[in-house]
Amino acid sequence: MSEMSEKKEIVVSLQHVTKQFGSLTVLDDMSLDVYEHEVVVLCGPSGGGKSTLLRTINGLEKIGSGKILYRGTEVNHRNIKEIRKHIGMVFQQFNLFNNLTVRDNLLIAPVKTQKKKKDEMLKKAVEYLEIFGIADKLDSYPHQLSGGQKQRVAIVRSLMMEPDLMLFDEPTSALDPEMIKEVLDAIRRLSSMGMTMVIVTHEMGFAREVASRVCFLEGAKIRVNTDTKTFFEDTEDERLKQFLSVILHH
Amino acid sequence: MTFEDRYNIVVKTILVQGLPMTLKLIFASLFFAMLIGVVLGTVRSLKIPVVDQILGAYALICRGVPTIIILLFFYAYLTKGTQFWISVLSISLVEGAYMMEVVKGGFLSVDKGQWEAAKSLSLPLMHTITRIILPQVLLVTIPALMGQIVMLVKGTSVAATIGCMDTLRRAQLLLPKYSYPMEIYAYVLVIFFIMCHFLTWLGKKLERTVVKRIMGERNV
Numbered sequence: 001m002s003e004m005s006e007k008k009e010i011v012v013s014l015q016h017v018t019k020q021f022g023s024l025t026v027l028d029d030m031s032l033d034v035y036e037h038e039v040v041v042l043c044g045p046s047g048g049g050k051s052t053l054l055r056t057i058n059g060l061e062k063i064g065s066g067k068i069l070y071r072g073t074e075v076n077h078r079n080i081k082e083i084r085k086h087i088g089m090v091f092q093q094f095n096l097f098n099n100l101t102v103r104d105n106l107l108i109a110p111v112k113t114q115k116k117k118k119d120e121m122l123k124k125a126v127e128y129l130e131i132f133g134i135a136d137k138l139d140s141y142p143h144q145l146s147g148g149q150k151q152r153v154a155i156v157r158s159l160m161m162e163p164d165l166m167l168f169d170e171p172t173s174a175l176d177p178e179m180i181k182e183v184l185d186a187i188r189r190l191s192s193m194g195m196t197m198v199i200v201t202h203e204m205g206f207a208r209e210v211a212s213r214v215c216f217l218e219g220a221k222i223r224v225n226t227d228t229k230t231f232f233e234d235t236e237d238e239r240l241k242q243f244l245s246v247i248l249h250h
Numbered sequence: 251m252t253f254e255d256r257y258n259i260v261v262k263t264i265l266v267q268g269l270p271m272t273l274k275l276i277f278a279s280l281f282f283a284m285l286i287g288v289v290l291g292t293v294r295s296l297k298i299p300v301v302d303q304i305l306g307a308y309a310l311i312c313r314g315v316p317t318i319i320i321l322l323f324f325y326a327y328l329t330k331g332t333q334f335w336i337s338v339l340s341i342s343l344v345e346g347a348y349m350m351e352v353v354k355g356g357f358l359s360v361d362k363g364q365w366e367a368a369k370s371l372s373l374p375l376m377h378t379i380t381r382i383i384l385p386q387v388l389l390v391t392i393p394a395l396m397g398q399i400v401m402l403v404k405g406t407s408v409a410a411t412i413g414c415m416d417t418l419r420r421a422q423l424l425l426p427k428y429s430y431p432m433e434i435y436a437y438v439l440v441i442f443f444i445m446c447h448f449l450t451w452l453g454k455k456l457e458r459t460v461v462k463r464i465m466g467e468r469n470v
């Protein structure tokens with residue numbers, strides 16, 4: 001296959017990562033490599049550790065043992081702030097800054113913190129908003145937006161940092177059905193732009209379409225980690241079969 | 251009492267001499283109490299070990315003792331400082347403790363997601379607090395802070411007990427001269443009543459303006 005000949009670089013690599021909350025083991029010796037331009041979908045039953053796994057990648061959650069490499073560099077408490085600048089994160093609850101307009105939500109990190117030129121950043125913000133169909137919302141406050149619009153603004157806010165990797169934690173779970181599509185379309189677009197992404201989602205149709213690889217997390221372990229086709233059509237794992245039959249007939 | 255007596259009491263003594271001192275007490279104490287409240291309330295919300303215990307003890311003491319006793323304590327203990335500044339110190343410390351707890355409560359009410367989003371965008375902590383969290387904290391705490399400010403205004407009258415020449419003290423000094431204590435106290439009462447209600451009204455207006463400034467045209 002042609003893919004095999006061009007050597008793809010690993011963006012992020014989790015190696016034997018373990019994480020506990022008190023006596024509860026949430027991540028049990030998890031290893032995962034995310035290659036450039038790959039879309040990795042994480043799924044599995046509630047409490048399986050999907051959010052925690054995602055959050056360890058950008059240091060929102062500290063790990064117990066094991067290590068995380070970002071482009072070959074081991075992530076530690078000293079370099080995490082720098083590394084985070086390259087990792088975008090989109091939350092289930094959007095987490096737009098409530099007291100700022102869309103404009104300021106998008107500009108605060110690049111302009112105020114990274115000291116980039118304001119007019120250039122504004123131009124970029126407007127371009128992204130246009131791509132995602134919400135250019136008219138520049139001066140709105142978050143509470144004036146629909147859920148789907150909020151989530152698209154949140155995606156643009158991450159994109160403003162020109163991330164190398166984007167993490168999504170159930171980006172459509174808090175949305176009404178009619179808004180799910182607009183957010184999924186936004187993520188599809190990122191995928192077609194070649195963005196490397198790790199996505200936690202229960203939207204299996206969507207996963208099947210955009211994922212290059214799907215992982216099934218259960219009981220603090222990555223039980224299955226395989227290419228999308230095998231995952232949906234050819235799995236041997238009994239628990240996964242059970243999970244899929246429930247979720248696909250839902 | 252003649253009309254002239256009343257004019258002397260109300261205008262010349264209470265309004266011209268007493269009220270300005272009361273207003274000075276109010277504004278000075280309010281400034282320091284707010285400063286204490288916002289800064290230490292922010293620090294408390296960060297739950298820094300040891301520092302947090304010290305601030306907790308401060309809140310416990312200042313909220314658990316009558317202001318007048320703290321005032322008398324400082325008056326007896328401090329050899330320097332005018333009655334005015336000793337009063338400002340005592341009132342600010344007590345009201346600051348209340349405001350600190352209000353602000354700390356406001357921090358707890360801000361969604362954790364706001365912090366996480368800021369962190370994921372690598373916003374520095376100072377920036378996160380001043381631009382994102384604190385404005386939201388102040389927004390939710392305005393009603394409670396306004397209530398506290400009214401308490402502060404009323405509370406400044408303790409200054410009279412150590413001889414600070416405020417509205418109440420000026421009125422008290424008139425008592426030997428005129429034999430109408432009820433009427434004289436009634437003037438003081440009305441002045442405080444008007445100040446407090448004016449403040450409450452101002453607070454409501456301010457809240458609307460701030461909400462607009464911070465959150466856009468939301469009708470809350």
Ligand SMILES: Nc1ncnc2c1ncn2[C@@H]1O[C@H](COP(=O)(O)OP(=O)(O)OP(=O)(O)O)[C@@H](O)[C@H]1O
Nearest residue numbers: 021022024026044045046047048049050051052053
């Ligand atoms: N801050 C925390 N403190 C203690 N326990 C936690 C914390 N965060 C998560 N957990 C626990 O860790 C386990 C894994 O949680 P996690 O949120 O990663 O699961 P998930 O796979 O994302 O589930 P869901 O599909 O419900 O979002 C759960 O049992 C959860 O209760």
Ligand SMILES: [Mg+2]
Nearest residue numbers: 050051052169
């Ligand atoms: Mg989750």
